[in-house]
Amino acid sequence: MKSKKINLLKLLLTSSVAISCAILPVSCSLLSNDNDKKITIKNYEFNNLSSEYTIESKKLNLSFVNDGNVPYVNLLQMINSLDGFFDRNYINFSTNILFSELKMTTKFGYISFNWKTNKITMPNTYYEYITKSPGKTNFNKYLKSKSYYSKDFNKNTIVIDLKKYNFDILYHNGNVLLPLAIFNLLFCSTNYYNLYFNGNKIYGCDFDIKSNVQEIPQIRNSKFQNSLIPKDIVEAKFNFTALLIDYFYGLKEYNNINSFYSTISNEQKQRMLSQNPVISTKEYIKYLYNLNDLHTWVSMPSFYNHRDSSIAKDFYEYTTNKRERIYQSTRKYLKNNKLNNWVIQTSKExxxxxEKYGVRFISNNTAVISFNSFKTFQNLNDNSTNKGFSEDTYLGFANAMKLIKKNLRNMKIKNIIVDLSTNSGGNIGAMQRGLGFITDEPILNKTYNRLNEEINIRSVEVDTDGDGNYKNDAYSEYNWYLLTGVNTFSAANTFTSIFKEMKLGKIIGQKTGGGAASILPVVLPDGTSIVISSNNLSVTIKNNTIKSIEGGIEPDIYLEYKDFYNDQKLLEIIKNK
Structure with missing residues (x-):
């Protein structure tokens, strides 16, 4: 009989809405809550600046605890308010007040929040797939999933103990409250969107704030500007960065980081905890750039810095590291080399x-296709096809191949070199579409999620000619080569890795610059905008061994940088391969 009562009690205590203690056969004093805390709710105007999501302007609530400065959000209320971003069809909530837990179930997983233990629990990070499709850009255009394989090497549940980082999950008057920075990190940043609270308004922005130059003055018009950072904000920023590095930084083990706290000296900590925004900003920049990770940078200083302050203007001297210096000097050398060895010597035609197609002909049988990034054109309503590599990789490749197939000047092209020597990466979908011009085989993209300890292998087919048929579209009649170097980075590094692993041709040049992780845009509690390497890493698998490609891909045929635009050298290599 006793067990039946307990089961009935569990049933009564599990609900998607708050239940009054008066109807429960248990004393309210036994239930954990934060009703003794003073919660001040303030109303702020929300403006959505995203080009991908349509969210109407409205008023949003932020909560402040015991007259503090760290903003909290009502989890359910915020999810419902951002209905143009979150897809509520895939989200369900259940609250179990006996176990002090709110569980959010999504299409592919769940995440739970325990306000008694201050722990966040999830089986994996699949809970984050809860947003609507972007309205402006189709990143998967001309791609069709062929197969998907996933293997979880760790069946343990992921547990984030917020107590270690001095953060609270609050349960106040039947509502679960999370710090805005943590809500942002869990639900927005992972979907390339972020909320910015500048003291006056709340703004919603796509991806990396530095790419939205026209929006920065509007966002930085803050009542906080040019003032000391409150002590609780400084501490929240420090502890949030620790949480971020420990759980969400993809190169934590690669860079031999045990924990953020253990890597910070007392002197660094004091400067990071400075209420002077210039001192604090400088120290965070130095820390992040000293990770020597080209996928980690600071985009925008805090709202407590001067409104006109920028990283480039005020902190540039701290934004370079060894890897960046090698990258920039080599890029400059290659640019000058191209100018001196090829541009000056070739014909006007x-x-x-x-300049128009990214194609140069170095003999009657060999062409070189060059482009500097992998891009997806960001307008679903524009179906024009006369775009080059600077706007869309797929269309750039399509138009380049049309030019090559024209058989100009009676040339009979047999060999094509894809020059990625100054390609710094970009969009993964664009990268996969580019590979579809080289092979009809399904493109294999292998990734490892560090937090999930899970390998994912996805194969996609590419509709290279855009006719809806994914078969026999590639230009496999040509001999394909890659030209790579230290500036072949990020998605270009992944392109090279797949090219090599699928044995699509020979790689000429020097070791690529690495960059295995996708990126994660994050907003720190004081408004500082940063980007870090995420937990999603591109890998290779050989003899059941998983290896990150962060360190770069070795070429098959070594070539000195001085000969990258020496056409005769390239032709000799092809002839003698």
Whole structure:
């Protein structure tokens, strides 16, 4: 009989809405809550600046605890308010007040919040797939999933103990409250969107704030500007960064970081905890850039810095590291080398073809296709096809191949070199579409999620000619080569890795610059905007061994940088391969 009562009690205590203690056969004093805390709710105007999501302007509530400065959000209320971003069809909530837990179930997983233990629990990070499709950009255009394989090497549940980082999950008057920075990190940052609270308004922005130059003055018009950072905000920023590095930084083990706290000296900590925004900003920049990770940078200083302050203007001297210096010097050398060895010596016609199509012909049987990034055109309503590599990789490749197939000047092209020597990466979907011009085989993209300890292998087919048929579209009649170097980075590094692992041709040049992780845009509690390497890492698998490609891909045929635009050298290599 006793067990039946307990089961009935559990049933009564599990609900998607708050239940009054008066109807429960248990004393309210036994239930954990934060009703003794003073919670001040303030109303702020919300403006959505995203080009991908349509969210109407409205008023949003932020909560402040015991007259503090750290903003909290009502979890359910915020999810419902951002209905143009979150897809509520895939989200369900249940509250179990006996176990002090709110559980959010989504299409592919769940995440739970325990306000008694201050722990966040999830089986994996699949809970984050809860947003609507972007309205402006189709990142998967001309791609079709062929197969998907996943293997979880660790069946343990992921537990984030917020107590270690001095954060609270609050349960106040039947509502679960989370710090805004943690809500942002869990639900927005992972979907390339972020909320910015500048003291006056709340703004919603796409991806990396530095790419939205026209929006920065509007966002930085803050009542906090040019003032000391409150002590609780400084401490929240420090502890949030620790949480971020410990759980969400993909290169934590690669960079031999045991924990954020253990890597910070007392002197660094004091400067990071400075209420002077210039001193604090400088120290965070130095720490992040000293990670020597080109996927980690600071985009915008805090709202407590001067409104006109910028990283480039005020902190540039702290934004370089060893890897960045090598990257920049080599890029400059290659640019000058191209100018001196090829542009000056070639014909006007060749220069015009190169500028328009990214194609140069170095003999009657060999062409070189060059482009500097992998891009997806960001307008679903524009179906024009006359775009080059600077706007869309797929269309750039399509138009380059049309030019090559024209058989200009009776040339019979047999060999094509894809020059990625100055390609710094970009969009993964664009990268996969580019590979579809080289092979009809499904493109294999292998990733490892560090937090989930899970390998994912996805294969996609590419509709290279855009006719809806994914078969026999590639230009596999050509001999394909890659030209790579230290500036072949990020998605270009992944392109090279897949090219090599699928044995699509020979790689000429030097070791690529690495960059295995996708990026994660994050907003710190004082408004500082940063980007870090995320937990999603591109890998290779050989003999059941998983290896990150962060360290770069070795070429098959070594070539000195001085000969990258020496056409005769390239032709000799192809002839003698």
């Amino acid at each position: 060749n220069r015009e073809l190169f």
